[in-house]
Amino acid sequence: MPGKKAEKTRANWLSVLEKHKHDADAPGSEEYWSPRLDCASRDELTAIQNEKLAALTPFLYENSGFYQRRFDRLGLAPTDIQSLDDLPKWPVVDKSEMMADVQENPPFGTYTTHDDDLWAKRGWMMFSSSGSTGVPRPFRYSQIDREYWSWANARAIHSFGIRPHDSMFICAGYGPHVFAWGVQYALAKMGVACIPGGGMNSDMRAMIVERFKPTVITSTPSYALHLGRVMEEKGMDPAKSSVKTLFIGGEPAAGIGNTRQRLEDLWGARLVEFYGCTEVAPHSGGYSCPASEAGPGPVTTHLMEDFQIWELVDDETKEPVPEGTRGLTVCTSLNSESSAQLRFLVGDYTTYTYEPCDCGRTHVRAVGAFAGRADDLINLRGIKMYPVQLEQAVRAVAGVGDEYEIVLNTNADGLDIMTARIEHAEQSAGDLVANEIRSRCEIRADVEVLALGTLPKTEFKAKRIRDERGD
Ligand SMILES: [Zn+2]
Incomplete structure (x- = not known):
């Protein structure tokens, strides 16, 4: 059972999140799901981030063994990290640290703020990193997370221009991977119909597209390519199908011009992208907007800043780099009951711009989207x-x-x-x-x-x- 202090920091954390919840259940306007948050000024976004950060550090200290040990080892107190300016004091957290923690504290590790007591009280779902490069890292989430998660994803999917008249075919296996589930719950909130495409082979999925005419396909870019080719082999033309939008996640695609073009030509559809990771951004961290592809420049992807703090760090020193300089993504997760994280090294290369976007959203953009994880070098x-x-x-x-x-x-x-x-x-x-x-x-x-x-x-x-x- 968590102690009194841990309960108090959790209650405070949740009350701060609640305070900054706007347009949670329905879109505030046709253009923006949450006009107030999606178009907040830089000063407002900074104030929200600072307020959440100040509540985050004591919450982590009291509710995660991993964080408590790390604070102690670094000789830092939670009160040492209260604002954006304090962040560089905290060295970035690498996933190898989480792997070591799971090995020492099986099966869940102590890097989340979700324990057996919470799992019994309001557990929702457990997801896991694939484990393809080591020990799988599990993440248990609560019913409160489900609520925040579907809200964040609804804001992102709304930004794609997807509305209740659409219907989405989710081509995913529905295993313990975050992507399909997060989309599924967001669609329920948005009132957008969907066809869950788990447990089917590609022939069956091709028939679903042909017969039930979804307007959106959701999958990895590799799979969208594969499914399109399977349709061609069966004598169908994906470009003449009902599909108008390819909603891509799990692998970079938007920023890889030749791949994006190949997919858009094959399907006669536009491509929009979700960016995130299991550890800190199970909901959408990054998402396309109506202006993502506007103009001759590279595509851009917004990052949801009231939910997360997105930094870029130098690949060698892991120190923050200035705006316009290429670096690796680092995320502080500010809106989760179960997986709040402080400066997790997501590790994708990109460049940020804080210039205003033509879509009206004010949140920072990754220029050229994302070009793959540093691990893949x-x-x-x-x-x-x-x-x-x-x-x-x-x-x-x-x-x-x-x-x-x-x-x-x-x-x-x-x-x-x-x-x-x-x-x-x-x-x-x-x-x-x-x-x-x-x-x-x-x-x-x-x-x-x-x-x-x-x-x-x-x-x-x-x-x-x-x-x-x-x-
Ligand atoms: Zn935009």
């Missing part, structure tokens, strides 16, 4: 590149199939080499792809050209990099 003979750069390069060549694979291995001379395995009808495409890779990544790659349809089809998250290098 490829280092080949000292040359560093991201999978998205390779994706851009491969897809810059006309006629290249949807599937491709990048293999890293060590040749007989002990030299690390890269081979791109692509699909194309013409062998000569190999040189074009090699040139694109050389000009974008400054590295020479061998290119193997395979007949179209040779590589296995990707369904959900694409794993396109195969690293077989020796030590």
Whole structure:
């Protein structure tokens, strides 16, 4: 059972969140779900963030063993971190720290503010990171989280222009992954109809699109590509289907021009994007707006600042970088009963702008959206590149199939080499792809050209990099 002090800090935390809850149940206007919050001035947003932050640190200290130990180890008191200016005192939290915590305190770890008592009183759902890169990290959420979460997602989905006359087909497995569930609950709040697409293969999903005519498809970009191709194989034309919007999450897509174009052409639809992660932003952290693609510049993605504090830090020093400088995303989660987090390193590269957006929303924007996690960085003979750069390069060549694979291995001379395995009808495409890779990544790659349809089809998250290098 939590102590009196822990109960008091929780009650205070929840009362601060309640105070800044506006337009929670219905949209405040046609354009903005919450005009008051979505279009708040910078001063108002800062005041909200500071007030929540001051309530957050004692709440974390009293309700999370992980945070209490970390404060003590750093020689900091919760009162040392009360405002945005104080944040740099707290070194960013890395997911490896959470993994170590789970290993020491199985099965849930102590990095959340959700314990067995809360789970019994008002538990809602447990989600988990995939565990593909280590120990799975579970996150239990409460009924209060469900309420805040669906509200935040409704604000973001409203920003996409999705309204009750739409209907959404959610192509996801409905496992313990946050994305589909968060969307599902938001739609219920918005009064938007949906078709849950769990437990179906792609043939069945293609038939659903054809027969029941949803206007929105929700999936990863890899899956939207896959489903479109399955429809084509069945003699259907996705571009002539009822689908007008591709609502993408789970992998970057909006900021990868060639991938976005390929998807938009295939479906004859526009692409909008959700950005978040299981740890701090199970609801939408980032979301497209009507002005996301306006103008000749790169796409931009808003970040919901009354719900979270979004910083960018240098990839080496982990110190904050100035506006307009590229850095890694760091998120302080300000609106969760169960997973409030202080400066979690989400770790995607982007650049921020605080310039006003044509849509009227005032929240900070990630310019060029997101380009992949820092963990995914490829280092080949000292040359560093991201999978998205390779994706851009491969897809810059006309006629290249949807599937491709990048293999890293060590040749007989002990030299690390890269081979791109692509699909194309013409062998000569190999040189074009090699040139694109050389000009974008400054590295020479061998290119193997395979007949179209040779590589296995990707369904959900694409794993396109195969690293077989020796030590
Ligand atoms: Zn905007």
